[in-house]
Amino acid sequence: MSSVAGSFKLMKSLNRTLVLNSIRINGAIPRSEIAKETKLTAATVTNIVNELISEELVLETKPGISSGGRKPILLTINSKSRYVFGIDVGVNKIRFAIADLEAKIVVKETEKIFHPLNNEDFLELLTSKLQIMFKNFGEKKSKIVGIGIAMHGIVDNKNGVALLAPTLKLKNIPIKTVLEKEFGIPVRIENDAKTLALGEEWYGHGQSVKDLVCLNIGEGIGAGIILNHKLFHGNDNSAGEIGHTIIDINGPKCSCGNYGCFQSLASGHALKESALREISLGRTTLLREKCHDKLENIDGLLIYQCALKGDSLSVELLQKTGRYIGIGIVNIIHFLNPPLIIIGGGVSRAKEFILPSIYEVIDAKSITPNNTQVVVSKLGEDGSLIGAFTLVLSELFNSINSSLS
Amino acid sequence: MSSVAGSFKLMKSLNRTLVLNSIRINGAIPRSEIAKETKLTAATVTNIVNELISEELVLETKPGISSGGRKPILLTINSKSRYVFGIDVGVNKIRFAIADLEAKIVVKETEKIFHPLNNEDFLELLTSKLQIMFKNFGEKKSKIVGIGIAMHGIVDNKNGVALLAPTLKLKNIPIKTVLEKEFGIPVRIENDAKTLALGEEWYGHGQSVKDLVCLNIGEGIGAGIILNHKLFHGNDNSAGEIGHTIIDINGPKCSCGNYGCFQSLASGHALKESALREISLGRTTLLREKCHDKLENIDGLLIYQCALKGDSLSVELLQKTGRYIGIGIVNIIHFLNPPLIIIGGGVSRAKEFILPSIYEVIDAKSITPNNTQVVVSKLGEDGSLIGAFTLVLSELFNSINSSLS
DNA sequence: GATACTTAATTAAATAAATTAATTAAGTTC
DNA sequence: GAACTTAATTAATTTATTTAATTAAGTATC
Structure with missing residues (x-):
């Protein structure tokens, strides 16, 4: 079973989390409001807030406005x-x-x-x-409570190992172990x-x-999938490898060896390939001029810049990419x-060109209301x-399950 | 925030669930083992088990074998x-x-x-x-604690409404409300x-x-997706409409209007369509004989039966379906x-024909280890x-959040 | 401007349910 | 049959919530 044992510790931890996040999300909130929002009793809120204040996580700021009684004290x-560290x-x-903390x-x-x-070399860097x-960071360095690391490729977040980082051509880097030993604070990758x-x-x-x-x-x-407020990792930490889902069995060959992968059609790489193909067919475009005849210099950014200047090929290419997305x-x-669904990464810069195409396809093809x-x-x-x-x-x-203070 | 408030009730409920499921899953287990497995103390286990026994959910059966001390009492x-009811x-x-209960x-x-x-008519039925x-069901009828209903189409499980049941050509059937009023016990759809x-x-x-x-x-x-032991419904109860994910942009037209949907290539319906196409091209097959020249009688089951008898077209069709799956x-x-990933439904009957093709494609095309x-x-x-x-x-x-006794 | 009402926050007492420690039950082993 | 084991229960303690009462600091009104 998935269920966790109930204990005083858990009860406390859950309520502490509720109170702390109520303050975090609301910006400035009095104890009475926290009680209403969290459905905890005023007494419990008082106790937990006192603890948070003694840990310096929370501050009493200015008094709020009275609504016909004692003034509330705003907490932040x-x-x-x-x-x-990030x-x-x-x-x-x-x-x-x-x-x-914000x-x-x-x-x-x-x-x-x-x-x-x-x-x-990488770890030394x-x-x-x-x-x-x-x-x-001076005397404030003792206030740093942890190090978070974002890393491309496949990451074993539990053990803190970068299993496969293709663009760095590295494998099995034990980042967490090394950095935690060196700095003595929790490291998350x-x-x-x-x-x-x-x-x-x-x-x-996503708030x-x-x-x-x-x-x-x-x-x-790549995709990050959050379910029930938590990142979903899948069985082998490779949930979200959506770039290699197949959307066109007879499509172009992808770097992975398969045909018609999503990213062989909709990524920045695909965009560049399409541009080169059109240019090799002799199509006139501002791209040719802007890359100074060095075709290898063409990339998503250049295509976007040319599209902004009205280059029709660039606009078309971005729209096509939008349709595949x-x-x-x-x-x-x-x-x-x-x-x-949130669209991030390089291509999102060109949102004015791709977004209309994306919406068009979604409207046309999503079957359910x-x-x-x-x-x-x-x-x-x-x-x-x-x-x-x-x-x-x-x-x-x-705070539940956290090894942080 | 997602978090729930901690309370004595929650604590109790969590531990009760742990104990109850420990007994359910293990079949026959003594209190001491439950304590070890759940990491609850022996005293807590004793208290909770007493409650479960008084509710008649749990029974003390025969004594177990001593391992050098007092005999354990097995619980089931x-x-x-x-x-x-199902x-x-x-x-x-x-x-x-x-x-x-089993x-x-x-x-x-x-x-x-x-x-x-x-x-x-449907509700009356x-x-x-x-x-x-x-x-x-006689006097035992008072022991029936709830009614569970499996229904094709899109179901709003929270409100207990069958929103869309295409094959019945029905919409918005308020099943839960009607049946709960009639029978006075919880209904789940x-x-x-x-x-x-x-x-x-x-x-x-999936245990x-x-x-x-x-x-x-x-x-x-269709697909049922279970994440963290819970069914995932999505925003509009249509998570799992995987039949209409597109795997071949230029593929055949699907009943939904799009092209190259998964189910236009891999379903029982697709199987039949393929068979009819091959037969219309004049291919000899046992199918023609077995359907008594009524081609509309051909279906997945018949194709499977013919494949069992060695009909090469049927075998090929099933293998092709397997590759698309x-x-x-x-x-x-x-x-x-x-x-x-579990494969269920009609085609799973033909597992000896489709499974090898499925495994072959997975081995060839899955990029991650x-x-x-x-x-x-x-x-x-x-x-x-x-x-x-x-x-x-x-x-x-x-028992958490349950309205059942 | 004194009295009555409101709202906020704290404090004190009561309660729920777990944990710890001690005890009872029922063995086994040599 | 004395000494040890293991299972289960009971009693005492502890944690942290809940309920109820109190204090704090206002506003509203006649």
């Missing part, structure tokens, strides 16, 4: 009482940042990755940069699409739903029927980074 | 202390059954459906048959693919996993990566019916 999260490992660079970035730096590198940033989804759930468009699918469409296509989304709707909302990522560029903070913050705020 | 579920609404018939059928009857019928069976999945989770192949996808492949294809399963693996198990339904014919019992039994055994 003490957002500078603790900090979290790391976003990309293809060519790694972004390091420190954020407060996931607001207070320090942010970037390191380039020089290929090729092995596991030791992380460790040394972290050491410097820890040091520079997660696949980047999953991290993005988590970021959107906590600080982006009012309990289930969502977040697409990360860049060179490839629409097919993939229709499949998600028919399979999981989530209340919300579906109310799934489809939107573009709210967090944008910083999505994975904010998600990385959230890996730690979500444990801090949902 | 008192399976005849309560009964549940109803499986098919296209042409409705199956009614009563089962004990989901063992003790009474089973079938009623034919005469088309066309309206909502009132259910009500009158239930009344008779209640009466015939669920889509048949979801019900099948629930049955497999509790009494079939050791917490997530699974169960395909119901008949004339169409394989594609759909690969998509499920790449999207959700569940530990288990996946450990998803793919098996054929354990419950077979009675799957949906057993699932219908489970709608009620699962609430009884997981």
